[in-house]
Amino acid sequence: MLSTPSRRNAASAHLAGVRGALVWAPIGLLVGLLHLTGCPTVDLGDTPADPGVCRPDPMYYRDVIWPEFLSPADTTKSCVANSGCHAAGNGRSALRLDTDVTGDPTAHDRNYNVVIRFLNCGTPDASALLTKPLAGVDPHGGDDIFPNTSDPAVTAFEGWFP
Numbered sequence: 001m002l003s004t005p006s007r008r009n010a011a012s013a014h015l016a017g018v019r020g021a022l023v024w025a026p027i028g029l030l031v032g033l034l035h036l037t038g039c040p041t042v043d044l045g046d047t048p049a050d051p052g053v054c055r056p057d058p059m060y061y062r063d064v065i066w067p068e069f070l071s072p073a074d075t076t077k078s079c080v081a082n083s084g085c086h087a088a089g090n091g092r093s094a095l096r097l098d099t100d101v102t103g104d105p106t107a108h109d110r111n112y113n114v115v116i117r118f119l120n121c122g123t124p125d126a127s128a129l130l131t132k133p134l135a136g137v138d139p140h141g142g143d144d145i146f147p148n149t150s151d152p153a154v155t156a157f158e159g160w161f162p
Contacts, residue, residue, distance in 0.1 A: 054121035056160045068156040085142045124161040
């Protein structure tokens, strides 16, 4: 059996341990609860389209967009005929296209790579390739080419996107 001073020391040590546990237990509980709650989830909205992914069908470009939208037989609606506003040799903007594409698939490829820079695949109707020549949307140095969205060339453009 322990002597009285030893019992007091043991009791003091026990009380100190209990007090320490009472002090540290809530802190441990708080830390544990914080781990369980984690961080709140933040909704960042839809993942934006990767600019490198905006590459609609190149064959549709070659077969429809080039002959019906960019270089149609009606030269008043052409981006490259008459004054050659967007011709590679003397164009007056970043949209500069090779005009002699007959039998030259690399010219079509070069033009396609230029044209896709003016597309908005997430919202095709907001593409500069469409809004610049469309009446009343964006100012266009070459004036309005398409009077409204029912123009066949606009319909061809809209058909390019799935």
